[in-house]
Amino acid sequence: MEQHQLVSELCRVQELVRELDLHLHSSSPSSVAQCRRLAAEIVALTDRSIAMAATTTPPCSGAPSPLSDAGSDHPQHPFNTSSPKKRKATARWHDQVRVTATGGADDDGHSWRKYGQKDILGARHPRAYYRCTHRNSQGCPATKQVQRTDNDAGVFDVVYHGEHTCRPSVPRRQNPSQQQQHNPGAESLLQGLAARLTVATDAVGVAVPPMTPPESCPARGAASPWSLASPIGSDGYGGDLQEAVSAFAMHQTLDAAEFMQQENYFGFDYQSFDMDPMPSLFFQ
DNA sequence: GCCATTTGACCGAT
DNA sequence: ATCGGTCAAATGGC
Numbered sequence: 400m401e402q403h404q405l406v407s408e409l410c411r412v413q414e415l416v417r418e419l420d421l422h423l424h425s426s427s428p429s430s431v432a433q434c435r436r437l438a439a440e441i442v443a444l445t446d447r448s449i450a451m452a453a454t455t456t457p458p459c460s461g462a463p464s465p466l467s468d469a470g471s472d473h474p475q476h477p478f479n480t481s482s483p484k485k486r487k488a489t490a491r492w493h494d495q496v497r498v499t500a501t502g503g504a505d506d507d508g509h510s511w512r513k514y515g516q517k518d519i520l521g522a523r524h525p526r527a528y529y530r531c532t533h534r535n536s537q538g539c540p541a542t543k544q545v546q547r548t549d550n551d552a553g554v555f556d557v558v559y560h561g562e563h564t565c566r567p568s569v570p571r572r573q574n575p576s577q578q579q580q581h582n583p584g585a586e587s588l589l590q591g592l593a594a595r596l597t598v599a600t601d602a603v604g605v606a607v608p609p610m611t612p613p614e615s616c617p618a619r620g621a622a623s624p625w626s627l628a629s630p631i632g633s634d635g636y637g638g639d640l641q642e643a644v645s646a647f648a649m650h651q652t653l654d655a656a657e658f659m660q661q662e663n664y665f666g667f668d669y670q671s672f673d674m675d676p677m678p679s680l681f682f683q
Numbered sequence: 684g685c686c687a688t689t690t691g692a693c694c695g696a697t
Numbered sequence: 698a699t700c701g702g703t704c705a706a707a708t709g710g711c
Contacts, residue, residue, distance in 0.1 A: 684711105685710105685711090686709105686710090686711090687708105687709090687710085687711105688707100688708080688709080688710100689706100689707080689708075689709095690705100690706095690707085690708100691704105691705095691706095691707105692703100692704080692705090692706100693702105693703085693704070693705100694701105694702090694703080694704095695700105695701095695702090695703100696699100696700085696701090696702105697698100697699085697700085697701105
């Protein structure tokens, strides 16, 4: 089954990213080399995944992506392409993310409060509903849904709904004055990587875009990071992923400490989701 | 006491 | 009638 293989490949990528993270926390020369090796392996895997996705599904014919969905008068639920059910006429799905390495409850720079959980018909795992913690205090309308995928419990579908209007909690970023001085090229590459970390397919609906950054981030423009990132290419697939990762691998000359200082690096930590620790890698 | 999570009930859409 | 999204009371942790 092509889809299953695709998911397996992406799960392997997830494992490699986790391993990469461990090495990134070490500044030893051997870890840098190991990071490069891991990045090269990620390149190969993502290359295969992209090719697999291209042969498995047509380009975004009906998949509700953050981009294609915008402006639609009939938003469709990202996880149920057959029977969309919207409660509010004004509701509109904003971002669909399949995160290969996140539980995503409160680790994207915003704090979330869980307000519900539902067993979804045909899904192996329940769907959890979160809203912004500042909903009452600041009227922030942002919500998100998190659901384990059927194929791999380590992969989550995350749907963001609505824009944050609140002032989020302080992100895990360092002094801006220390940023952009070590390796501007690598920073640029990281930004490119973040923008291109997408594998979107119609049937599988896989997307790994950057998480919504904190409002205080200087790199955040006036527009949504999604519109800036253009995560889905004109062909409907994240065809630049390999290129971006490859460039990252070749130019990643930062040690762990420097990497953590990068403008685009938002955090890499673990959080509990159903008792399983899930790593989260955030870029913008 | 405050805040977050859990979970059954409720409601709107289909 | 069924399903998905939300509400709100109960509960627990700090």
